[in-house]
Each structure stands twice: as C-alpha cells, then as structure tokens.
Amino acid sequence: MQPFTYLRPASLDEALHAASEPGTSVLAGGTTMVDLMRGGLAWPTRLLDISHLPGLADVQTDGPVLRFGALARMADVAENETLQRAYPALVESLQLAASQQLRNAATLGGNILQRTRCPYFRNGVSDCNKRVPGSGCSAVDGEDREMALFGTSESCLANYPGDWGTALAAFDTAVELRSAAGLRTVKFSEFHLPYGEDPAAETVLRPGEIVTAITVRATPAGRASTYLKVRDRQSYAYALVSAAVALEMEGDMVTSARVSLGGVASKPWRSPEAEAALTGRRLSEAVSLEAGEAAFKGAKPRRQNAFKIELGRRVVARAALTAAKRI
Amino acid sequence: MNTITLEVNGHLHTLAVDTRTTLLDALREHLGLTGTKVGCNHGTCGACTVHIEGRRQLACLTLAVAVEGRAITTIEGLAAADGTPHPMQAAFAEHDALQCGYCTPGQIMSAVACVAEGHARSDSEIREYMSGNLCRCGAYPNIVAAVRRVAEDAAVRHVAAA
Incomplete structure (x- = not known):
C-alpha cells in the first residue's frame, strides 16, 4: 500500500x-x-x-422521496421496518450482499462506488484496461464464466458486482453529489458509465466530489417487489445472476413493471424489454418466463457464460411471480 | 507515524502507527493481542472479526487511525474479569465447535454479535448470518449448535426476567 x-x-x-x-x-x-x-x-x-461526519447517515423513508444519507450502513438500513414493508427489494438486496461484518461497516454511498470483482482486474498483474488503460483485456481470450452479457466491449467484459445498485436501478433513483462548488444531482441510470473507449471510467463522479445521498421516488410498486440473487454458494458470494422486480397490479393484471438485472452487465442494468413483456399482461408462469426471455434477448455470451441466459430467464420469472404475491 | 490512542477491551493504549496499519496489525503486532487472527487479509474469511462499538466488523479492512476514540472488543476481552469464559466460549467447547481452532476467535466474536442482533432465531438464520466466517475444517454443524444453545439460553433468561 x-x-x-x-x-x-x-x-x-x-x-x-x-x-x-x-x-x-x-x-x-x-x-x-x-x-x-x-x-x-x-x-x-x-x-x-x-x-x-454528522447528518450524513440519516435515512428518511416517509414522504414522496426516500432519502438515504451516504453514510447509512447497509446493516442498519436492512433493519428499517418501513422499507421491509414497502420496499422489500431494497432490503433484500442489502441482506443478500456480503456478510454481516461487512454490512456493519459498508455505507450505502460507498456501495454504489464498489468496483468489479473481475479476477483479471483484482489480481494486479494481468493485462486489464481498467487497471492499466491500453494494456488489453485478459478476459477476451481467458476465463469468462463470471463476465457480463450486457454493456461490454472488446476492451472490457467485467461485471458490475453490486446488489444494492442493481435494486436501485429498478426505481426512480438519483445520487446527490457535493463538492466545494456546490450540489448536483445525477439520475442513477446515468451515474455509472457504459464501457466506452476507456473502461477505467466507471462513474460520472468528478475529482473533489463526494456522494452525500441517494434518493428514490416513492412508488406503490415498492411493496410488490423482490430481489432474487442466485450464487455459486448459498450465501456470502457475488451474484451469478440477480434480478429486482417491482410491480403494480390490478387483480392479476400487471399495470406497471420495473425490472433490473445484476451479475450480468457492466453497470446496474434496467431491462425495459422485460418490463414491456409484463406490462398489460395477466401474470402467469408462462408470461413470467416470456419476460425472462425478453430480458436476455440482447445478451452477448462468451465461451463459458452462456449458462447465465437460461439461469437469468428463470431468475426474472421467479422474481416476477414472487413480487406479484406481495400485492 | 501517527500517535493514536485505542480503547481495546476497556483499556486505553497509546501507540505510534503508520497510517497504513490496519486495526488487525495494530492489535497483533503493537498490542500483542494475537487472539484476533489473520486469515485472508482482504475481507473474505472472517478470522479477524472484532467488535467496534459493539458491532462485529473486520479488523483487516479497518485502518487503526480510523477507529481512534471507538471502543474495540477482541476475543481476549470476552471472558468475565475472574476468567470465567463467556457463554459463547463455553458453548463452543461444549459442542466441540472447532477442529484446528484458527477461525474460532472470529467465529465466537461473530456469534456473540449474531445473538445480540437477534439473528439467531433458527438454524437457517444462524447459517445465513454466520456466513461471513469460513471454517476450512467444516465444523459448521457444531458451530450452529453452539450458537443456537446460547441464543436459546438468552431467550430463556429473557422470559425469566419478564
């Protein structure tokens, strides 16, 4: 160090x-x-x-906008009873992440800034365009089982690893950034950058800026929501595939759907394709699987990670059926 | 070097540390408290679990300079003043919840917090909330039994007191 x-x-x-x-x-x-x-x-x-610093860990879950101070700890927010009742997807994304020791320390603001677990990035020696721009991507001809299916490029195949960020992507979320120059607010969908020429550039955070809060516009879809995470082992592992689904229903008719995917994309990934496949339909197992199919239609598998497409189809379907039961 | 004062197991210690020194290294190398173990040293195994202000956290990902002024408890601070083991230590011995013992201090610190948090209400909940502590000997069934025993005893005491 x-x-x-x-x-x-x-x-x-x-x-x-x-x-x-x-x-x-x-x-x-x-x-x-x-x-x-x-x-x-x-x-x-x-x-x-x-x-x-005082005041930056406050959490407000009443009113038209939920507000999470950047220093709120994952473990504390997971115990918030209002969230447990009204936004189970957000709570589950925290409960299923990391371990309790890490959740006791880790903050919500830091969480959205976590970096990929790609072994070629982490090992410090392999060619990696994120670590050493221009050096190449070792995953292109290497082990790609854990790599992303969406939002990648030939210069980087790495996954965004976060659960909380994936769940946030299903809602109307924004990030408050402060610097000596003042406050600016960025939509969460625009906070993480898609991989372009420079995969080392991951967020719009500028030098000198600090994440001070995350806000989520309140929605009745929060109640009928879930975050489903499938891993190589039952607990304490990153997602192979995860999905957040939040629904508004009239009877068994889906009137509004929000779907985001984790473990399969370069950034928290909203799936308008899956949302369209659910909206206006009477939810059934068949319809939920159609949504899963739609979610992964644009996937770009490599040699070893195509299994995530079938797995992901079922994860989206199961999450949709689980969310619908929470109306 | 930075001179800092750490509160560990109720005692204040003043020590000179590099800013890069983790709490784990400060405990072991500076204070001689080697009960807290170095496992992976990057937050994946739980061997270095300690309590900071009563919350279980990983000493290997905590900088010593950052916890000045916060109360730290290690495995050496669990037993009663007269040396009587903490009920969780006794339960681990009674249930044979270890083999080589290397992960055990971290397991016990984590387990004490797990019960205090109220996350030991069933075997499956214990497994989930203890998943940050790896045991390469595979003593998991006996660890779960030890944690369950302490949680049940605590619940009985709670009812008796009510």
Whole structure:
C-alpha cells in the first residue's frame, strides 16, 4: 500500500474543501477503499475519512422521496421496518450482499462506488484496461464464466458486482453529489458509465466530489417487489445472476413493471424489454418466463457464460411471480 | 507515524502507527493481542472479526487511525474479569465447535454479535448470518449448535426476567 496522509475533517464543508486537493480519496466504511489500496488498485496520497461526519447517515423513508444519507450502513438500513414493508427489494438486496461484518461497516454511498470483482482486474498483474488503460483485456481470450452479457466491449467484459445498485436501478433513483462548488444531482441510470473507449471510467463522479445521498421516488410498486440473487454458494458470494422486480397490479393484471438485472452487465442494468413483456399482461408462469426471455434477448455470451441466459430467464420469472404475491 | 490512542477491551493504549496499519496489525503486532487472527487479509474469511462499538466488523479492512476514540472488543476481552469464559466460549467447547481452532476467535466474536442482533432465531438464520466466517475444517454443524444453545439460553433468561 502506498503511503498516505490521513485526514479527519470536522465538518462537511471542511471535507469538501479538502476533497478538491489532487491525490485525495474518500474513506467511509473502508470495505472497498482499504481493499483497493492494499491490492494496488487505488493509490491516494491523502485519505479523507468522512465516516465521523454528522447528518450524513440519516435515512428518511416517509414522504414522496426516500432519502438515504451516504453514510447509512447497509446493516442498519436492512433493519428499517418501513422499507421491509414497502420496499422489500431494497432490503433484500442489502441482506443478500456480503456478510454481516461487512454490512456493519459498508455505507450505502460507498456501495454504489464498489468496483468489479473481475479476477483479471483484482489480481494486479494481468493485462486489464481498467487497471492499466491500453494494456488489453485478459478476459477476451481467458476465463469468462463470471463476465457480463450486457454493456461490454472488446476492451472490457467485467461485471458490475453490486446488489444494492442493481435494486436501485429498478426505481426512480438519483445520487446527490457535493463538492466545494456546490450540489448536483445525477439520475442513477446515468451515474455509472457504459464501457466506452476507456473502461477505467466507471462513474460520472468528478475529482473533489463526494456522494452525500441517494434518493428514490416513492412508488406503490415498492411493496410488490423482490430481489432474487442466485450464487455459486448459498450465501456470502457475488451474484451469478440477480434480478429486482417491482410491480403494480390490478387483480392479476400487471399495470406497471420495473425490472433490473445484476451479475450480468457492466453497470446496474434496467431491462425495459422485460418490463414491456409484463406490462398489460395477466401474470402467469408462462408470461413470467416470456419476460425472462425478453430480458436476455440482447445478451452477448462468451465461451463459458452462456449458462447465465437460461439461469437469468428463470431468475426474472421467479422474481416476477414472487413480487406479484406481495400485492 | 501517527500517535493514536485505542480503547481495546476497556483499556486505553497509546501507540505510534503508520497510517497504513490496519486495526488487525495494530492489535497483533503493537498490542500483542494475537487472539484476533489473520486469515485472508482482504475481507473474505472472517478470522479477524472484532467488535467496534459493539458491532462485529473486520479488523483487516479497518485502518487503526480510523477507529481512534471507538471502543474495540477482541476475543481476549470476552471472558468475565475472574476468567470465567463467556457463554459463547463455553458453548463452543461444549459442542466441540472447532477442529484446528484458527477461525474460532472470529467465529465466537461473530456469534456473540449474531445473538445480540437477534439473528439467531433458527438454524437457517444462524447459517445465513454466520456466513461471513469460513471454517476450512467444516465444523459448521457444531458451530450452529453452539450458537443456537446460547441464543436459546438468552431467550430463556429473557422470559425469566419478564
């Protein structure tokens, strides 16, 4: 790990001022940042610890907009009774992520900034355009079982690993970013970048900006929602495929559907194709499988990860049927 | 070097650490508290589980400078002042919930928190909420039995007190 100066600002204003200095990274729960630094994947010369700042961990779940302070801890938000009742998909995405030790430390703001688990990125030695731009992508001719099916390019096949981010993508979500220059709000669908020329560019977060809150527009679809995650082992693993589904129903007729996919895309992935296949239909097992089919129609499998298409079709279908039971 | 004061098991310790020093290394290398184990050293095995302000967290992903002023409890701080083992330590011994023992301090710290959180209401819930602690000897059935015993005893005491 490269040497760094540790800074503990006393206020958000002080933090925003300090964040603008070149070489500064923000430390919150540390579960991502310390790991990246130890792996040689982040090398700040100044580490700005915002975990003590007051007011940034508040969570508001009443009213027209849900508001999650960036420093709210995953484990605490998973216990929020209003969310458990009205937005089970959000709660399940937290409960099924990581372990309780990590959820006790990890923050919601840091969570959406976590980086891919692609082994070629993490191992620190393989050619990887995310780690060393221009060096190539080792997954193109390598092991691709865990790689993404959507939003990839020949320069990067890596998956976005987050559960919370995948669930957020099913809702009207926004991210509040603050810097010394002020506040800007970015739609969550535009917060993560699709892979373009430079796969190292993952979010629109600018140097000197700090994620201070995540907001979700309240919706009755939250109640009939679920987050289903399928893994190589029963617990404490990243998703092979996951899906968040949120529905509005009249009887067994779907009047509105929200579907997002995890474990299969370069960023949190909304599936308008699956939503269209559900909307206006009477929900049945057959219709749910049609939605799953639609969700993966545009998938680009490699040599070893085509199994995720059939798995994903069933994950979407099962999630839709589970969500519908929660009306 | 940064001079920091850590509160560990109720005692204050002043030590000089590099900013890169993790809580895990501070406990083991600076304070001689080697009960907290180094396993994977990147947050995937749970061997380094400690309590920070009563919450179970991983010492390997925690910087020592970042927990100045926060109360830390390690496996060395669980037993009563007279040396009587914590009920979870006793249950692990009684249920033979270990083989080589390397993961055991982390398992026990995690298990104490698991019961305190109220996440030990069934075997399946115990397995889910203890999944961050790996045991390569595969002592899982006996670990679940030990945690269940402590959770049931705590529930009985709760009813008796009511």
